[in-house]
Amino acid sequence: MSEFPSLVVDRPSGNIKMVEHPVLQSKSSMSIAGILDKYIIVITKSMVIGKIRGHSVYKIQATEFLPLQEPTLHDHDEDAYLALLQTHLRTGPMYYSYSFDLTNSMQRQSTADHSLPLWQQADDRFFWTNRTLLTCEARHHLSVDSFILPVFFGFLAITTTRIKNTPMIFILITRKSRHRAGTRYFARGVDENGSVANFNETEQILIIGDAGAI
Template identity: 55%
Template sequence: MAPSLPFRDINVHASASHYAFTSPSSPSAATLVVDRPTGDIRLNDGKLLGGKRVSSIAGILGMIRLRLDKYIIVITKAQPMGRLKGHMVYKIIATEFLPLRERPLHDNDEDIYLTLLKGFIKSGPMYFSYSSDLTNSFQRQAQIDQSQPLWKRADDRFFWNRFIQSDLIDFRTSGSRQQIGQQPGADPFILPVMFGMLEISPTTVKGRPLTIALITRRSRHRAGTRYFSRGIDESGHVSNFNETEQIVIINESGAGLGGFAGGGGMQNGKVGGSDGREVQVLSYVQTRGSIPVYWAEVNSLTYTPKLQVRGVESAVNAAKAHFDEQIRLYGDNYLVNLVNQKGREKRMKEAYEQV
């Protein structure tokens, strides 16, 4: 059975009572309806009349409740970045917030929250693909059930918008008061997004096509800013954890920006390579994260904040959970200590080695 992939074209219709999301290229698919102002979600097999067409969007980033209202965040502009094994990859350029209340509320706190959130989304480099899982390395992709919907295949660590997709995912898995049970018709509306860095550079070597790509995936767990988020938590998540994958794809034809996505053969790498050659993928993965002990830097408005490190014994269980997960996901790990070997960071060096 072919996997359920996200819709690459969605029209938004608005009325005083609901927002309706439809896919013009999939006229037989159900319509996703979000009632106003309650935020209740349902699927409608028929077309809802009376809705004014708002816009054509690239996808639904998620839903979030602030102080006074709830908003649907939609992707209004996406920039093609290139192809990976035939799959087009996009960068989010612009979004829009659709309020559930028909009449906007004027509240200073709400306005501040909206401004901060919009600024973060605008400045944050976020990427997605309609047909490929950017949250997983090529090695993990090869081991995942490809018949699953794209959002179910996503690595929970790098599914950046997982929290604001919770309403849609909960509806998909459990339904609602009006529609009880699983709702697979919601799958194409759930779009996993990756936060980080992505570059794709197609070239040729002696006439043979070659694609070089660099992807850094930022974990959504403890993804704080510098100084404010350090060390490990009780679940084994370290601050500012990133996975970087260096990729070389050999014999891939059509790695440019034209079109939407390659055919099935090109996408799975079995055929479609240059001159009929099999597409080959070489991948090298590194990870980085904050030192896995309990530590902090207290911001005292000085150039070098005060460093505080708790006893290593208190972090043993959390560090074990962290390294157990790393070994389960990546196999043998080779650890490199990047902090200074002397001075104020010497305590961090010793804590890392001890833990």
């Protein structure tokens, strides 16, 4: 088995599949941010904002929309909507880590099954990219785990300091639920599943003496 599997899009049909052999004509990206109808959204630029327990944390800065199929007609309205969505993804605070579950609080992580892939440990409420590959045939491939990246929307700040020569890390995370998110004119109250409009979870973390995480 190849160490680096490839995700292949069949342009005539739009089908997505996994292959273990090298791909001659390929496009590299940091990760997949999602699949939207006939487009696959890839992260093309990110910024490291710090580390948590030695795990790097990134903020998305740029994305690219790649069509799953060759467009037959040029739609100016669709171009305008895609531009708006790209602006939202660029300006909206979205964060991820390749090796640390940012969707779950430290308390929930203490009881999680860490033998599972990262995306299977993620909290569905804050897993904004949870439909990345779950509806395509590639989801049955064992190597697909590396292409499904949990991304959350909200706020994350990491501040490192020392007090009396003791390293300390102050972390503030606010996670916005993907259920019933929207403006107050369209998202209010509670739905039949108990999801309230614009729910946010805020977590404060203080790590003391973990010099390896700074």
